[in-house]
Amino acid sequence: MTDPAGPRRLGEFGRIARYMRPLSEGFAGARGLRDDAAILDPPKGCSLVVTTDTIVAGVHFVGDEGPGDVAAKALRVNLSDLAGMGAQPFCYALNLALPQSLEDAWLEAFCAELAAEQARFGLHLVGGDSVSTPGPVTVTLTAFGVVPAGRALHRDGGEAGDDVWVSGTIGDGLLGLEAVRAHAHGPQAAYLIARYRRPEPRLALGARLVGVARAALDVSDGLIADLAHLAEESGLAAEIAAPSVPLSEAAAEHLAGHPERFADLLTAGDDYELVFAAPPAARADIEAVALETATPVARIGRLLAGAPGAVRALDKAGAVLPIDRTGYRHD
C-alpha cells in the first residue's frame, strides 16, 4: 500500500530483488516472491503449523547486536515454537519495519545471516513485507512447519503421574542477557551470550517426541511459567525437584557464588528448551530419543492432581522453595 514516505535507497522492489528473492529460491510456492501471496502445499499427510513473533530494537534486543544476531534470533525463536509442537521447518515469511536512516548494508548483513540460518535449518523465505518506520527496527518473522496430520504436540494432554522432562540447560538465557548488558568477556560469558543470542531450537528432539510425549512446549517465558502453562492446559498441577533442573557449567558456577539467584534461573525466559510430559513407561524411549538426537534431557518432576497450573519446586530436603515469580509476564 502507499507509503507516503516515498522511495529511499534501493526502494522496495530493488530490495526484494537483491536481498529477498535469493532467500526464496528452492521453494516453488514462493514463485520468486513475484506474486502478492505464496502457495503453501505441505507434504501429503502433513498438517501445516504456523507461529509468529515480533521483535523490536531496544525492547527485545539490547541494541548492540549485529543484524546477523537479530536475524538468527528472529528465526530461531520461531523454530523453537515449531519444535515445541513436534513440527519440522517448512518455510517462513518476514516483515521488516526499518528506520529511514538504516543503511542497506544492515539489510544485506541481515539477509546474509538468514541465508546461512535457513540453509542450516532447511527452510526458505516465501513472502513478507518491507516498510519504513519512524520507530525502531521491528522484525516480524512467521515460521511454518509441518507435522504428521493430527500428531502435533500441544500444551494439553498431560496426565497425572506423567514425568516432566526438560531438554538442555535452564537459565543460560537470563545469564546471557545479563552478560550482554554487563559487556562481560571471557569464555563463560561468551558461552552464555551465544546461548542468549543463538538459542538452539530443539527441532530433532521435538519431532521424535511426537507419539512419545503427551504434552510439550518450548521454554520462552521461563521454566516454571511454561511448565505451568502445560499443567494448566492439562488440568493438573506440577512438581519439580529443583536439584534435578539441568544447569550449564557456566550457570552452575554463577550459582555457586550467588545461590539466591536460583529462582531467577527457573523463572527467566529465553531458554528455548523443550519441557514435556510423558508417562513413566516412556522413559527408555525418551532416553533413546535423546541419544539419537544428541539432545540432553533431564527428568525433573511430575504432573499431579491439584490446582490447574500450580507448580511447586522442592529442594533437596523436599521442602517447597519460595518462588514467588512464575516467570516473565509479557508486556
Place this chain on the structure above:
Amino acid sequence: MTDPAGPRRLGEFGRIARYMRPLSEGFAGARGLRDDAAILDPPKGCSLVVTTDTIVAGVHFVGDEGPGDVAAKALRVNLSDLAGMGAQPFCYALNLALPQSLEDAWLEAFCAELAAEQARFGLHLVGGDSVSTPGPVTVTLTAFGVVPAGRALHRDGGEAGDDVWVSGTIGDGLLGLEAVRAHAHGPQAAYLIARYRRPEPRLALGARLVGVARAALDVSDGLIADLAHLAEESGLAAEIAAPSVPLSEAAAEHLAGHPERFADLLTAGDDYELVFAAPPAARADIEAVALETATPVARIGRLLAGAPGAVRALDKAGAVLPIDRTGYRHD
C-alpha cells in the same frame, strides 16, 4: 521472548484472553490461542495461500484514523491480495507492536472491529504476537486463503492479444487520502475517504475468475504499475485506452475540474481493485461473472508483444499519454 519493558495494563496473557481469544473461536486449528502455534489444515483439494502486510502509524495511516479503521484496512489489504490470487479467506495472524502509552481501550476497539470484519469476510484469528515498542503502532497482518490446488491466479500467464480488465473504479484511493489530509467534508469526500479506509477486497470476483482469467493481481501500487507487473511477468507489454478506465462519480467530478490529474489517478496506489488478463473468447463469461458477483468490471486494454512490462495509455485520439510515473515505488 523476554520483554525487559515489563508488564503494563492487562499484560500479554490477559490481553490475549480478553481481546484475542474470542476472535479465534470457531477455528479449531487455533486451539483458542493456547499453543505457541496454530494448525492449518486447508480443505481437501485446496492449496493454502499466504500474504502479509505491515502498516505503521504515521506512514501508512495518517494518524487520525480510529483503531477500527486501522483494523479494517490491515485486514482488507491482505484480503485484496488473496482476491488477486483467486483465493478465499481462511484465517489470519496478527502481530501488534504498541506504544506503552496506548490505552487498552484502543486495543479493545481495534479487536471489536476485527470481530465485525472477520464475520463479514468469513475468517478467524489463529495466532500472533503482541509486544511493546517505543515507536508508533505497527500492525502486521498475515492472511491465509484457500484456492483449489494448482488453480491460483498469478501475475504471469497472460498472452498477447488478451484483454485487460479492471474491476470497480480507479483513483478513489488517492483522492480519499487527499480528502483525509484536507479534512474534507461532504458526501463525495465521505465516499472517497471510505474507499481509502475501507477498500472492498474483490473476493467473489477473484474466486470466479479462477479458470477464466489467465493472470491477475490487485491494484495496490497503482493501475499502471500493477498492470506493468502483470505484463512483465507474462513477458509482454500492455496498452490501455485511458477513456475506458472506470472512474467513480466523485473522481470524474474531480477530474472535470482538474483534468491534469488523470495520470495521478492511474498511477496512485490503494485502489484494491483487480486487474486481470483474459482471452477475448472469455468476454461473455467475464460479463456473467461480473453480474453474478455484483462487481463492475471494465475492459480497458490488451496485452501485446513488446518490451516486457512496458505499459502505455492512449487518449481518445489514440495518442500516447505522457505518463512518466509508473506508480508508487514502495519504500
